[in-house]
Amino acid sequence: MFRSIKQWCIGALSTVFVVGAFDSFAATPDGGALFKAKCATCHSPHKDGTGPKLFHVREKWAAEGAKEGSIYQWVANWNAAAAADPYAKKISGLKSTAMNTFPDLAGKTEEIDAIFNWVDEQPDPSAGPANGQSVAAGAAAEEVEEDSLSWVWILMGVVFVVIIMAVGGVRRQLRNATREHDGQSVDDDLSFGQEFKAWAWKYKSYVGLGGLVITFSLIVSLFLSLYSIGVLEDYQPSQPIEFPHDIHAGKNGIDCKYCHNSAIDGKTAGIPTVNVCMNCHKQINGNTPEQQEKIAKIYAAAGYDPATQKYSGKTKEIIWNKVHVLPDHVYFNHKQHVVAGQVDCKQCHGDMTKMNETAKVQPVSELNKVEGNVPLTKATLTMGWCIECHAEKEISSGSLDSKGSNYYNEMHNRLLKDRKLYNKFLEDKKITVKELGGWECAKCHY
Ligand code: HEC
Ligand code: HEC
Ligand code: HEC
Ligand code: HEC
Ligand code: HEC
Ligand code: HEC
Structure with missing residues (x-):
């Protein structure tokens, strides 16, 4: 017994x-994580942004006469929902930008409900004095x-x-x-x-x-x-000035290196000083009151009075919050990637020319949309992310020095002395970063 x-x-x-x-x-789907990964770029629970606030949106749709289940169809494919339900059609005209479609959420009522449940649980930060708390x-x-x-x-x-x-x-x-x-x-x-x-x-x-x-x-x-641990995807700290990349790097076509010039000759990319802003903003003070208010912060930092067009000499540094952060034990070099490796900024930072908010760490789902990127699965800025790219990323096709710079000549010569190794590298018809040492711990760790 x-x-x-x-x-x-x-x-x-x-x-x-x-x-x-x-x-x-x-586990049951994690609504918070799904929301942050898929919806948070445009929506927040209590504040209208690119998309409307989503707090109690299911109740809203039900109360305003949407067809049953139409909201789930909307999330997966708003086009289809708008075609089937007049209420969804009305919503689709709400904003000038269109919502993304999420084919992976089609029919996943449970996951969509998890997202809405999470949203509905979020306290309203503007409700009452105890907000922050x-x-x-x-x-x-x-x-x-x-x-x-x-x-x-x-x-x-x-x-x-x-x-x-x-x-x-x-x-x-x-x-x-x-x-x-x-x-x-x-x-x-x-x-x-x-x-x-x-x-x-x-x-x-x-x-x-x-x-x-x-x-x-x-x-x-x-x-x-x-x-x-330390997964930073979607991290978007607030900034002292709401600096829009799309207006500068997109609409006005300013080269990334104009502001981040050390990306091509140094380890870090650097953030421009207020003097760089003043090169243009001495003349450009904004058309709308909103713009003028933001640009006035540049003047305050530079100690510039636009009325008298004089500098007072009293400057105040703009303290930008760092968005992309690696732990101290990791070594990362921009020049190595941008110049030697010919990796486009987009492949790691997403398309900043379309970014109408301040910078943020793009999730790999965004990076995977970038042309020429290797398919990634591990979270941005984690070790898995670095080595996943290094495993697949081709350094060069054809002749090893085809990239123009002489950087690879030395490796080329070394490899020609060891045909066997060279042929082994070329078994898959390409040479990857990994094969040239991109997986060695000491290359990335101090
Ligand atoms: C690219 C931006 C974007 C993303 C990402 C996005 N949405 Fe939207 N969403 C919008 C816009 C814009 C609207 C307003 C409708 C319109 O104008 O097309 C909207 C409308 C909605 C509505 C209707 C809101 C209302 O007030 O009736 C719901 C519900 C919704 N989105 C849910 C989601 C969910 C859930 C996700 C994540 C899975 C998501 N959205 C991701 C942009 C986005
Ligand atoms: C007119 C100047 C200017 C131009 C041009 C510009 N940036 Fe920026 N960038 C800034 C400023 C200012 C910040 C800090 C504010 C922020 O983080 O949003 C910044 C922040 C960033 C960050 C985040 C930095 C961090 O802390 O991790 C990245 C990544 C970035 N820029 C990439 C780019 C890329 C890629 C381009 C070209 C497509 C570009 N920038 C063009 C001024 C510029
Ligand atoms: C291979 C991926 C990769 C590429 C390509 C890349 N970056 Fe970065 N970037 C990073 C990482 C990783 C960090 C964080 C570095 C750290 O914390 O040490 C970063 C940080 C930054 C920062 C914050 C300031 C700094 O230097 O830490 C800016 C600005 C920036 N990148 C701009 C750019 C621009 C502009 C380009 C293209 C010319 C570019 N990056 C290309 C991965 C990349
Ligand atoms: C090469 C020229 C140039 C530089 C350098 C530059 N800007 Fe601009 N900035 C512009 C132009 C052009 C506009 C668009 C004004 C308009 O739409 O009328 C603009 C608009 C803005 C706006 C208003 C955007 C809005 O919300 O509509 C802000 C804020 C701003 N810049 C901040 C900065 C900051 C901060 C820096 C320095 C890091 C900087 N700019 C550097 C050219 C520049
Ligand atoms: C989008 C792809 C991509 C990502 C993501 C990426 N790298 Fe790289 N990396 C490259 C390429 C391409 C090279 C080749 C340049 C060369 O031959 O040195 C390289 C080279 C390197 C080297 C030099 C290797 C050598 O053999 O000398 C180091 C160190 C490095 N990367 C560190 C990192 C770290 C740390 C991260 C993550 C924070 C990272 N990389 C993320 C593409 C990438
Ligand atoms: C291509 C660059 C690269 C290579 C090669 C690399 N690492 Fe890392 N490693 C990183 C980055 C980036 C992080 C920081 C990840 C984070 O903060 O999430 C990291 C973090 C770590 C951590 C801390 C735990 C963690 O997940 O944050 C350990 C331990 C570690 N690496 C060990 C190693 C060992 C052992 C090797 C060799 C087999 C190695 N790494 C090779 C880039 C690299």
Whole structure:
């Protein structure tokens, strides 16, 4: 009887861990993550932006007479929804820009609901004086919830171990009692550890399986947590001046290097000083009051009075918040990529000429739309991202020095001395960054 209890315990313990491990994969869709990955570029819960605010939007559609289910169709393909539902048609004329389509969300009512549920849970930052606090409290509550969740697993594990040990203890006492009764010697000298060893040996297949499951779960959760550490996709800090890249680099065609000139001859790309802004903005003070207000901040920083056209000498540095950040132990060099590797800014930063907000870390889903980029799956700015590109990215097609600069000549000559290695590199008809050392730890780590 006790044997079966023990087996039951082991079974339950394994189930707990297996469920725990798979839970992380097959969890209900994470609305917050989906929203941030797909919708946050245009929508926020409580503020109109490129797209309208989404707080309680399902209720709005229902109240204003949209067809049932039409909102789900809208999210996947607003065109199709507008064709089928007059209300959706009306909404499609709301803004001058069109919404993206999300074919991957077609029919995924559960995921879309998760997004809306998350949106509806967000506290309104402009509601009442406790605003900042309530948002912070919300975030904190979320963290606590996640924390306590992992505590639940640990606690359950401990409880099961205790049960197993207790059952083992009771069993030993009972066995000793029966032995005494039968007049046999009592093996009290067998320590708990020895007893456990004997027991583990007897049920080695269960113990082995349990151990395997536990190890597997630990590894899986370790990997998952490592992957989510420092993921910066969509990071968009607020900036002292709402600087639009599309107006400058897009509409007015200013070259990236005009402002980020050290990208071609240095490690960092650099952010322009206010003097660079003044090269143009001494003349351009904006057409609309909105523009003038923003440009006035440049004047304040430069200590320039547009009325008298004089500098007062009292300057105030504009402190831009850094958007793309790598940890200190990583070495990244712009010149190596932009000049030697001929990688376009777009491939890592997305198309900044269309960016009408301040800069942000583009998610790989955006980077994958860039022509010429290798298909990426790992989050931008993570190690996986760097090495995924290095694994696939071709340094050169045809002659190795075809890029014009003589950078690859030296490698070319070295490789010609080792035809065997050269031919091995060229097995897939191309030479990748990885093959020339782009996967060596020391190249990226100090
Ligand atoms: C490229 C910008 C963009 C993205 C990304 C985007 N939307 Fe939209 N969305 C819009 C615009 C613009 C509208 C307004 C309708 C119009 O003018 O076409 C809109 C309208 C909506 C509406 C109707 C709002 C209302 O007030 O009735 C819903 C619901 C919606 N979007 C959901 C989503 C969801 C969910 C996602 C993410 C899966 C998403 N959108 C991603 C731009 C976007
Ligand atoms: C007129 C000057 C100007 C031009 C031209 C310009 N930028 Fe910028 N860029 C800025 C300023 C100012 C910032 C800081 C504000 C911000 O982060 O939005 C910035 C920020 C950035 C950032 C984020 C920096 C960080 O902190 O991580 C990237 C990436 C970037 N620019 C890329 C580009 C690319 C690519 C181009 C060309 C398509 C370009 N820029 C053209 C002025 C310029
Ligand atoms: C191979 C990918 C890649 C390419 C190509 C690339 N960048 Fe970057 N960029 C990065 C990374 C990674 C960072 C963060 C660097 C750090 O924190 O040390 C960054 C940071 C920046 C910054 C912030 C300031 C700084 O130097 O840290 C600016 C501005 C910028 N890049 C502009 C550009 C421009 C302009 C181009 C094209 C001429 C370009 N980048 C090409 C990956 C790239
Ligand atoms: C090469 C010329 C040039 C440089 C350099 C330049 N700008 Fe501009 N900027 C423009 C032009 C052109 C406009 C568009 C004015 C218009 O639409 O009438 C503009 C518009 C703006 C606007 C108003 C955008 C809006 O919301 O409509 C801001 C803010 C701005 N610039 C900030 C900056 C900052 C900050 C810098 C320095 C980092 C800078 N600019 C450097 C040419 C320049
Ligand atoms: C879009 C593709 C792409 C991404 C993303 C990328 N790289 Fe690179 N990287 C290249 C190319 C192409 C070269 C080849 C230039 C050369 O031969 O040195 C290169 C070369 C390098 C080198 C020199 C390797 C050598 O053999 O000398 C280092 C170091 C490096 N990258 C670091 C990084 C780091 C760190 C990141 C992530 C933060 C990163 N790269 C992301 C494309 C990329
Ligand atoms: C192409 C560049 C590149 C190469 C090659 C590379 N790393 Fe990294 N590594 C990075 C970047 C970028 C990060 C920072 C990731 C982040 O912040 O999410 C990182 C982070 C790490 C971390 C911290 C854990 C983490 O995920 O943040 C460790 C440990 C590490 N690397 C070990 C290695 C080892 C060991 C090798 C050699 C087998 C190696 N790296 C090769 C770019 C590289």
